[in-house]
Amino acid sequence: xxxxSGPYSLVARSMLNGxxxxxAEHAAAGTGPGxxxxxxxxxxxxxxxxxxxxxxxxxxxxxxxxxxxxxSRKEVIPCFEKHDALLWYPSHYEGFESSNNVIYTGxxxxxxxxxxxxxxxxxxxxxxxxxxxxxxxxWENTRIFREAMTARGGQVLAERYVPVGDTEVDKVIEAIxxxxxxxxxxxxxGTSAYAFFRAFRAAxxxxxxxxxxxxxxxxxxxSEPELEEIGHGAWDGHLSSSVYFSSLDTPANHxxxxxxxxxxxxxxxMSADAEASYIAxxxxxxxxxxxxxxxxxxxxxxxxxxxLTAPQGEVRIDPQTLHAFLTPRIGISNTNARFDxxxxxxxxxxxxxxxxxxxxxxxxxxxxxSLRVVR
Numbered sequence: 001x002x003x004x005s006g007p008y009s010l011v012a013r014s015m016l017n018g019x020x021x022x023x024a025e026h027a028a029a030g031t032g033p034g035x036x037x038x039x040x041x042x043x044x045x046x047x048x049x050x051x052x053x054x055x056x057x058x059x060x061x062x063x064x065x066x067x068x069x070x071x072s073r074k075e076v077i078p079c080f081e082k083h084d085a086l087l088w089y090p091s092h093y094e095g096f097e098s099s100n101n102v103i104y105t106g107x108x109x110x111x112x113x114x115x116x117x118x119x120x121x122x123x124x125x126x127x128x129x130x131x132x133x134x135x136x137x138x139w140e141n142t143r144i145f146r147e148a149m150t151a152r153g154g155q156v157l158a159e160r161y162v163p164v165g166d167t168e169v170d171k172v173i174e175a176i177x178x179x180x181x182x183x184x185x186x187x188x189x190g191t192s193a194y195a196f197f198r199a200f201r202a203a204x205x206x207x208x209x210x211x212x213x214x215x216x217x218x219x220x221x222x223s224e225p226e227l228e229e230i231g232h233g234a235w236d237g238h239l240s241s242s243v244y245f246s247s248l249d250t251p252a253n254h255x256x257x258x259x260x261x262x263x264x265x266x267x268x269x270m271s272a273d274a275e276a277s278y279i280a281x282x283x284x285x286x287x288x289x290x291x292x293x294x295x296x297x298x299x300x301x302x303x304x305x306x307x308l309t310a311p312q313g314e315v316r317i318d319p320q321t322l323h324a325f326l327t328p329r330i331g332i333s334n335t336n337a338r339f340d341x342x343x344x345x346x347x348x349x350x351x352x353x354x355x356x357x358x359x360x361x362x363x364x365x366x367x368x369x370s371l372r373v374v375r
Contacts, residue, residue, distance in 0.1 A: 001052055001066030006044025007165035008190035010225050011273050012068050015090060017264045018274035019065050022281035024263065032289040046075045053079040062086060062294050065280045068273065069164075069189070070094060070137040077102060086296050088284055090276035092220060092242070094140035095353040101296075103303060104323040105280040105315075106273065107243050109144050110352040112220040115328045116241035117148040119343060120218055125182020126154040131172055131196065132187030134161040141187050141220065144355070157181050162188070167195035173203045176215070186219040193221070194229045201234040212237025223271035227337040238333045243326040244312040245339040246270040256311035279310050279324070283317065314348050323351030
């Protein structure tokens with residue numbers, strides 16, 4: 001259940017590709033349960049998410065890989081809880097949520113926001129301007145970012161939000177140039193983000209500003225297919241905090257990227273969310289095989305016992321939170337519309353969706369593995 005049309009369709013199409021690739025690999029292996037995908041497109045419309053969830057579940061489907069935005073996830077969870085179905089949510093998100101009817105395979109805030117704050121404060125500066133799409137992801141992610149910045153002696157100069165899909169960003173850019181932060185923290189999604197990156201680079205050039213060096217943009221959402229959509233001349237020099245980049249030099253990732261390109265030569269390119277969907281489907285198939293049934297409790301018990309060698313590295317599900325252990329990384333986009341990895345954790349970091357162990361409001365060193373420089 002992914003919005004392959006609408007304002008964030010580019011990422012959603014890569015997510016669908018990742019899920020379908022996992023099914024194709026399972027079919028080619030010829031072992032375990034037969035999997036027949038049913039694909040629906042909510043078109044970015046919250047009412048359609050709600051309607052389609054009800055239709056899928058009441059038709060007998062008990063497991064759904066889907067949703068990209070937090071608003072869509074929150075829209076459908078009551079339906080999954082009411083009818084006792086399981087949503088496999090394959091996207092980074094703002095945390096502060098846990099449901100017995102959701103398996104979270106995307107990054108939690110301690111796996112993307114907090115590493116980014118520490119990296120930017122150490123390498124770039126102590127003042128930030130926040131911009132985001134006007135919905136829960138940007139509101140909450142900015143709140144976490146602001147608290148983490150403040151706890152570490154940094155400052156958020158201002159916050160601005162625009163409607164999802166809105167491309168009128170000139171006024172916000174004027175405000176950024178007037179404030180002159182050391183960097184911009186971006187929580188825009190979809191077409192709004194692509195318009196901002198292009199317009200911000202153009203405005204900086206007009207004012208004689210070397211944007212990547214003087215006012216870099218840091219995100220927790222920016223991925224490879226989005227760099228390509230931003231376009232040549234504006235796609236380089238942007239920082240992204242993620243658990244996956246397609247440039248990872250591992251055997252598992254080489255196999256994944258080769259299979260993905262062969263299956264989807266027309267794209268979109270691989271993304272962290274495509275890998276999260278791939279992981280979600282791999283874990284679902286493995287749990288169904290181990291449980292021998294699609295019963296929710298049996299599948300949840302089975303999935304927490306799995307250790308998956310994913311493209312990003314080892315992934316497993318925390319039985320306490322049903323969130324994934326993932327490996328944080330920070331990359332910078334290059335002139336090939338890919339990311340050079342700057343730092344990464346030594347291994348998978350335990351998810352902390354409520355920031356109990358790594359609360360940014362307290363200036364306490366987190367217990368999670370620290371990032372290391374990649375040579």
